Structures are given as C-alpha cells and as structure tokens.
Amino acid sequence: MKRLAWGVLVLLLVAVLTFFLSRVVPADPAAFLAGQNASEETVARIRAEYGLDRPLMVQFADYLGGLVRGDFGESIRTHRSVGQDLADFLPATIELLLVSFVLYLVLSFYLAVAAARRAGGWVDSTVRLGTMLGTGIPVFWLGMALQFVFFYKLHWLPLSGRFPIRDLPPPTMTGFLLIDSVIAGDPVALWHALRSLILPALTIVLNLLAVGTRLSRAALIEEFDKLYIRTARGKGLGPRAILYKHVLRNALSPILTVTTMQFGYMISWVILVEVIFDWPGIGLYAYQSFQVFDYAPVIALAIISTAGFVLINLAMDILYPLIDPRVRSLAS
C-alpha cells in the first residue's frame, strides 16, 4: 500500500515536471497548427480554441483535472484525443515489447546457463566475446545494419512496418496483430505479422542480451563456486540436478533484478527502434509529437512509461518473496 502511494506520487511529479518543462520551450503550437501563412488573428483564434492563451496555472489545473478523469487532452497534430491515439498506437508497442521480452528471457537464460556451466570453455568464450561486441553497438546502428543485411541484401525480411504494405491486415479486434490473426483464423496474416516482428525485436534484444547475459552468467558462476554446490557434487548429484535444483533457484534473485532493469531499458529503446522500423507504436507517436511541440501526447507518454516502470517494480517486489524464502522471512 505504501509502495502504491509512492508510485502515485512519482507519477504526479512526472506530470508536473513534463508539463512545465514542455512550456519552457519557446515554440508556439498554435502557430504550427495554423500554418506559416495564417494571419495573426487566425493564430490567436486557434490559441484560444486550445486554451493555450490562459495562464499556465489554469492550464495545469485543467490538465490535472482531466488526468484524474483519465483524459489526456487533445493532440494538436492528429486533431484527436490522446486517448484515441493511444488506443491505436499502444497495442503495437506492447506487442513488440512483449515479444522482445520473451525472446530476451529465453535467449539470455540459455546463453547464460550454457556459458556458466563450463566457465572458461569455448561456449563461454564465444558468449562473452559476443556480448562484449553487443554492448558496444548502438541500437540505431544495429537496426540499420539488420535492415541492410536482411532486407536490402538478402530480401528475406520486410524493411519496416507491422504488416506487408500491399496486403490486408486481419480485422482489428484487440489491436495486437498476432492475436487478431489468430481470432481471424488467418495463418498467413499471423505469419506476416511474425516476420515483421523479427528485425525490430532482434534489434532490441541483441543489445540488451549483452548486458543481461553477462550479469546472469556472473550470478550463476558465483553460485557454482559456493561450498554447498561442492557438497552436492560430493553426494553424487548430477550436473542437471545441481543446476536446476540448487544453482538456478539461488541465482534467481539477482537475475530478476537485472531483468527488471532490462525491461526499463527496453521501454527507452523502443522509441529509437520504432522510428528506425516505422513501427506504428507510441515510440513513433512520441517522436512525431516532439517534433511539433505537441504537448499533450508528450506528457501522456512520459506518464505512461513512468507508470510502466512503477508497475514493473511493484511486480518485482511481489515476486522477490515468492522466489526467495530469505526475503520472505525478512518481510515477516
């Protein structure tokens, strides 16, 4: 309960900060909206229509009031309510994030285990070299390199977007293309949607994998070196049993911490990746909003991504005692 209250406080702080910071920029969204050749009167009329002529505090109070009702205001760029825009753009991002996250979990887990089992062996060396290179590569470069190889040179995968341009996507039910394809019973659509996900998801995952694998590997190796493992070996337990029954269970807490942090990074990478791959999610939406000083979406997205962080941390706090009896006893 106390954590929840802190979460709400953080969100409020973000709302205040982004609201006032965005107004410091010397730009006039009304002038953008009116166009360069509009007269002063037209600009003034639009400023009034959007309430941009009122004192800042009044605008802020009005905005907060809207927030409480779940109203994020109106975008001057799309001429729609931010809520309506989010309904269109959010599913694409969540889909990409979830697929990337699952891919990350599976890959980092397998690589870390493979490397830690025989620390110093060739598998370990390869993984370590690979992850070292991975940390050094910037996301935007990686994305463009993948496009260059798999679209431009090999013609294996689409350049960008969520779905092939010329084909009809399945009817929108949930906004998640994978789920909508399944609902529509359309395996070809599912196939197309999966293919479109590969490059953006890989771009996100390959970068995170570097750090994630290394830290998970270190956590596992630390456990492998502990005395109780030697005891387990001594009493004749097989390597599989040791790994799954003992090492993994004990190394899970630090791995979980790393994973939480990684998910946070994922949210910040997603803007770049969506711009590179023209992925119609909130990252691309945010990028386009920034460019024209469209306040409402920018603030809404800051609040939403913060809420994402807060929720993940909350979930982790609940998970820790479940996987680690030591934390459980500490809490009680």
Place this chain on the structure above:
Amino acid sequence: MKRRNILAAAIALSAAAAFLPVQAKADSGTLVYADAGEPSTIDPAKANINWEFTVTRNIYDRLINYDLANPGKLLPGLATEWTQDGTVWTLKLRDGVKFHDGSPFTAEDVKATLERLLRIGQGQSYLVDDITKVTVVDPTTVKIETKLPNVYLAGNLSRIEMMSHADIEKHAGDADKGDAYFGEHANGTGPYSFVSWTRGSQIELKRNPAWWGEFPKGAFDRVIDRFVTDGANRSRGLEGGEYDLANFVPRDDALRIGQSSGFHMVEGNNLWAWPVIYLNMETKPTSNADFREALVKAFDYQAMIQYYTGRAETPRGPIPAWFPGSPEKDEAAITTDLAAAKAALAKSGLEGASFKCSVPAGFPEFRFVGTVLQSSAAQIGVKVEIEEQPFVQAITSIKTDKSSCFILGNANLSPVDATKFFAAHYLKGGFFNSGKYYDPAFEALVAKIPTVSDDAERQALIKQAAQMIVDSHYIIWASRPSTVVPEPDRIQGYKIDPAEYINVRFWEIHSAQ
C-alpha cells in the same frame, strides 16, 4: 530424441522458414508511395504540408489547373472557362461532374468551399484571401469578387480544392463545424477516392472510375501512401523495391539511385533558391547596408555549385527564370568579388566585426552553407559564429534579435503569383521575413502588382520590386539547385511540380508498358 533436441529442432526449423522469402504477389495494380510524414489533417481547407497535399490533391479537384512544363499556362479543371472583368471573375463550370458519393458538383459547392476556406483562414486560404463575395449565378456559373482587381486569382485558384456543399452543411452544426470530420474523411470529385487511414502506417486510395479526366494506360487502381519518416529508409525501400516512389529522398541517395540500373532520374525546377541566408536588418553589424553588401560579394557561390555537383545555378534575384514574368534574365549575375567585398566593408567601417548565424538543424545543405558563409566572411576578416538549433528556435532567435543571420530554403506555392511569396518573405509581419526587411515603397509596389492588367506594365513593376530586394543585400541567395527524383524503370509519369515542393499526381503515374 531428447525433449530438448526436439525443441531446438523446432526453433531452428521455424527460424529457417521465417527467412524464406515470401513470393512477391503479382500486384501491378497497386502503387506504393513513401511519404516523409503522416498528415496532420486531410481537410483541404487546412492542408499545409507536403504530405497532406499528397492526399488532398489526388482526392479533390481544383477549378483551374496549370501546365507543369509551363506554369503560366492555365488549363481547365472543374471550371472550363474563366474571365476577369475588373474585380469580378466569372467561371463556367464543367457539367456532369460527380463527387465520390455520387452527388453532382455545382456552383453551390464552389461557394460553400471558398466561404469555409476563408472562415477557417488556414492552409492555402492566403492565396485567395482577397475574395470578398462568391455568388451562384446558375448551377454551372459562379461569380467571384475581389477587393481590388486581381489578375492572379485564376492562377491561385489552381491551389484550392473543391469540397461538397452538402458535406459542409451536414457538419455545420457540429461543435467544431465539421473541422474534425473533414480532418479524417474525404469526399471529392478527384481521380482517387479515400479508402482508409491506418494511423501511423498508411492511407489507402482507390481509382475513381467515374472521374471526368483521363487516366493514362497502366494507371494504378490502388494507391498506398505510406508514412516513412526516416530519409534513409525511404532511399533503401525505394532501392529495394518495397516502395515504387518516394519524396524527399536525400539528394546524395537520389543521384545515386537515379543513375543505378533499373532506375531513371526525373529532374526539374521547383526551388526558388536553396539555401538562402537572411541577414537581420535591425541588429549590428548586419543592419549596415555596406556590411551586408560585403557579405553578398564575399560569398563563395562556386562552392555551392560544386556541392550540388553542377546541378544548380547561382540566382540573380528572388524569382527564378522559369517562373512566369520573371525578370531574372535581365538581371546582373551575382558573383564572388573579394575586392569589391573589401571595399564595401571598408565603407561600412565595420572591419573585424563578428556576428551569430542561426541554422535550422536537420538539413545537411543548411549546415554546409553555414560553413561556406563562415569561410567566405573570414576572407574579408569577418567572424561568423554558427549556431545549429531546431527550426522553431532558429527562426525565433533571429526574429527576437538574438542572432543576425538565419538560413532557409525558398519555394513558392502559386504557379503565377510572386506577390504571395514576397508577402511571406519581404513584407512587414511576413512569417519568413525573419530579418525584418521593411520598405514602404516596396510594400506599395507589391500591393499594386496584382491590380495591373497590362502584362508589360506589370512585369516592369515585378522587375522593380525584385531589384529593390537585390539592392538591399538583405538576402544571400546561395544557390538554386534543380530537384532530382529517382523513378524505377517499371514506372513512368512522375513530373516535378514547379509550384509545389516535391509532390505527386497519382493520376499521371502509370506502369511502363
């Protein structure tokens, strides 16, 4: 087989399958156009950006068109005849034209469209803002009155898109008088009709078989306007065949792709000057006329020609030679002359002065021209400090006198009327008049030009006005490049529009036979 091996095999198999290229569909009926942005609105009364025109100009028709090869030559559109008698223009409308919803196009639609446009006061309304009254004479005749006689009205109407009066009336009672509705719905008389808008991805159009105009053989039944914000992506997608055409392909890429096999290059004129350096008339040292003259004469114009690999010329004044009534050919060439520059500088008494120049970020050619200015000024001992900022901040910086110099590009959206361009760039309060040029004699001249019906007399006035800008040394026209658009050999019909930025007429594009 062990469970894990089965799993590994399954993963490997599906991974391999994912990489198998899916057979490209035989889909010659679809054209994919990669646009540099997503429309903010598709309301023809508000459309103001290139990628908004992509949609509106293909859905809606204009009363009058113009010849792309010779913009001074006006062609019939929804109007078949037009005559001017003082302040009154009378237009005869095309009979039998229907909107996409099947309703007929009449004089009522012209009246409702123009009245709505002027009420909203955005988008292209500035081109016709001197209209005072629109009268329906009969279903195919409409009278348009202006404050003063205006010879350019017909030409400027070629930028105004006609909506249905029934639609406008139907939404007149909405809270925003239909503004939101028309932002994402469209019903025109044009060659393509609106099908769908997938937010963040694309807008789909389909051919209007009932269109009054004529499509070339091989015209496309379906057009997809795809939003591709990243320039490198547009180049790569065009080259890789994902897109059939693209706008704003970075110039280096455009030249390379246009000259590679499977592509040809479409080259034409639409830029008045690019980049252009504006000098602040109100801050030291650029407020000094002799100092500005020194900068104009010191500037290295050849460096710009080389930058554009020879596909450019150095402007002699504000209006390019291909624009109707341009005085360019009679004007003196502007060339680099360091001796004259030093003499002018000595006269100004501002030797060794320094100033700041705001450069909008994101344009490689703007950055380049900044460094050319810097080195040119250094030749006469003047120091220029370059500050790269987002566009809005850069223009605000010079307007609020925090900087003495600003860089921009020039183009004009009217096929015939230079005074609208002058108004935005050189008249008091003009949005792009960032250095605050002001000359009452010039203002009077610009107001007078459209009212003069005699061609020779009007051209003399335009020449006089252009000369005033040249003589003020307010502007350094760094270069005037041609526009280059790469087109795949499988497609034909793209033309550069002299009165728009890079834009597209889908109804003229067709597959190569």
